[in-house]
Amino acid sequence: MNDNIIEVKGLKKHYTGGAVRALDGIDCEIRRGEVVVIVGPSGSGKSTLLRSLNLLEVPTEGQILFNGADITAPKTNINKHRQKMGMVFQHFNLFPNMNIIKNMTLAPTKILGKSEADAEKQAEELLVKVGLVDRKEAYPSQLSGGQKQRIAIVRALCMEPEVMLFDEPTSALDPEMVGEVLDVMQDLAKQGMTMVVVTHEMGFAKEVADRVIFMDEGVIIEEGTPDDIFNNPQSERLKSFLSKVLI
Amino acid sequence: MTEFIEELKFVFLDDNRYKLLVEGFFNTLKITAGALLIGVVIGIVVAAIRSSYDKNKETMKLRGGIGYRVLAVINAICKVYLTVIRGTPVVVQLMICYFIVFVSAQDGVPVAIFAFGINSGAYVAEIFRAGIMSIDNGQFEAGRSLGFNYFQTMRYIIIPQMFKAVLPTLCNEFIALIKETSVAGYVGVSDLTKSGNVIAGRTFEYFIPLLTVAAIYLIIVSLLTSLVGKLERRLRKSER
Numbered sequence: 001m002n003d004n005i006i007e008v009k010g011l012k013k014h015y016t017g018g019a020v021r022a023l024d025g026i027d028c029e030i031r032r033g034e035v036v037v038i039v040g041p042s043g044s045g046k047s048t049l050l051r052s053l054n055l056l057e058v059p060t061e062g063q064i065l066f067n068g069a070d071i072t073a074p075k076t077n078i079n080k081h082r083q084k085m086g087m088v089f090q091h092f093n094l095f096p097n098m099n100i101i102k103n104m105t106l107a108p109t110k111i112l113g114k115s116e117a118d119a120e121k122q123a124e125e126l127l128v129k130v131g132l133v134d135r136k137e138a139y140p141s142q143l144s145g146g147q148k149q150r151i152a153i154v155r156a157l158c159m160e161p162e163v164m165l166f167d168e169p170t171s172a173l174d175p176e177m178v179g180e181v182l183d184v185m186q187d188l189a190k191q192g193m194t195m196v197v198v199t200h201e202m203g204f205a206k207e208v209a210d211r212v213i214f215m216d217e218g219v220i221i222e223e224g225t226p227d228d229i230f231n232n233p234q235s236e237r238l239k240s241f242l243s244k245v246l247i
Numbered sequence: 248m249t250e251f252i253e254e255l256k257f258v259f260l261d262d263n264r265y266k267l268l269v270e271g272f273f274n275t276l277k278i279t280a281g282a283l284l285i286g287v288v289i290g291i292v293v294a295a296i297r298s299s300y301d302k303n304k305e306t307m308k309l310r311g312g313i314g315y316r317v318l319a320v321i322n323a324i325c326k327v328y329l330t331v332i333r334g335t336p337v338v339v340q341l342m343i344c345y346f347i348v349f350v351s352a353q354d355g356v357p358v359a360i361f362a363f364g365i366n367s368g369a370y371v372a373e374i375f376r377a378g379i380m381s382i383d384n385g386q387f388e389a390g391r392s393l394g395f396n397y398f399q400t401m402r403y404i405i406i407p408q409m410f411k412a413v414l415p416t417l418c419n420e421f422i423a424l425i426k427e428t429s430v431a432g433y434v435g436v437s438d439l440t441k442s443g444n445v446i447a448g449r450t451f452e453y454f455i456p457l458l459t460v461a462a463i464y465l466i467i468v469s470l471l472t473s474l475v476g477k478l479e480r481r482l483r484k485s486e487r
Contacts, residue, residue, distance in 0.1 A: 056392065074312055093385035095386065095408075097408050107393040107394060110395070110399065111393070155393075156392075
């Protein structure tokens with residue numbers, strides 16, 4: 001059995017007719033149950049890669065296989081696949097006109113056809129896990145950044161995804177709120193969730209990642225275990241990147 | 248004072264002339280309400296098409312297929328509609344509807360509803376489109392990433408937020424619409440303005456009928472404004 005949940009083959013993303021090459025030939029795979037952290041300087045294409053995995057960015061060239069199915073094929077029903085790929089954004093993107101419980105139950109009730117009661121029960125269980133069940137009637141504007149991001153994570157989990165994509169989930173947070181979000185992500189990793197995380201939190205990469213991918217200028221420069229990447233970097237670019245970031 | 252009351256009696260009560268005003272009042276309401284409904288429906292559809300095209304043309308081109316070409320054609324049709332409707336006076340549109348399109352129409356009211364609805368739709372479409380474009384793209388992405396298709400994302404996530412954002416502008420458009428219907432008299436519809444004018448013509452009294460008509464418009468608009476204000480406050484309350 002193929003245990004790759006996602007396979008990326010020769011992925012390219014060019015803008016303005018090839019003048020900007022955000023991704024310039026990416027090959028990688030994500031194994032089931034694995035936590036992969038993508039690091040790299042800004043503008044290296046790591047967010048573009050992550051957003052390509054659920055086709056929020058449509059690639060110029062190349063293939064993405066999800067559970068063996070080519071989701072870049074024109075006939076694919078991408079919505080079906082996206083239901084199994086949760087995504088968490090840098091800016092939370094909670095729905096401001098709905099309270100927390102509605103934010104979480106909207107997709108399960110409208111897409112999966114769950115009953116209102118079932119969806120609420122599931123949402124409340126998840127809220128208990130992240131310690132926010134007492135805020136279930138609150139609106140997003142009443143929450144702190146860290147709380148919003150924790151809600152965004154459990155909102156995605158309500159769809160019972162097979163893989164979770166994190167696009168710089170802590171970059172828009174005040175420093176003292178980063179920890180609470182990373183804790184939730186770490187718990188999720190322990191439960192065996194497949195995760196792809198773009199982040200600047202090198203501590204998280206070191207501690208939680210099974211594999212780290214270092215990208216620069218739209219290509220993968222190095223990949224390996226956190227130990228390989230952080231303690232034994234091979235390329236000059238990775239060495240210079242590591243010398244500039246605080247670990 | 249008694250002289251004034253005598254005059255009021257003469258203008259409105261003799262020959263039951265007040266009935267003209269009542270009929271006109273209800274015709275104005277009918278036309279406005281009908282046109283409003285048509286305008287909002289057209290507005291949502293046209294705005295959704297136009298903003299879908301603007302937002303997605305690049306990705307759709309990339310993915311290819313017939314969908315892109317179909318959308319491009321529909322978008323072009325919408326653009327022509329907006330240009331023509333916004334580029335010609337509403338009175339002319341109304342007369343074209345009555346004397347050319349629905350030439351066999353007996354009753355002018357449905358024709359007026361149709362004409363004002365089509366006209367209002369163009370303006371409402373642009374209001375809605377501005378509202379849709381003003382919503383952060385992250386909301387679209389959040390919806391799509393959860394597995395909603397494009398139309399579900401619009402329906403459940405974008406349009407409710409858009410509606411709240413454009414409510415004051417929309418109210419403005421409706422106020423304008425109420426007053427625009429005063430030209431319905433051009434096609435023989437006895438709306439409020441026409442009725443006032445008829446009374447004035449029959450009595451040779453202009454002061455009382457016209458000021459009465461003006462006052463009625465003012466009252467309708469004030470009521471609508473306060474209603475929308477209440478709605479706005481209620482929608483906003485849900486966010487705090």
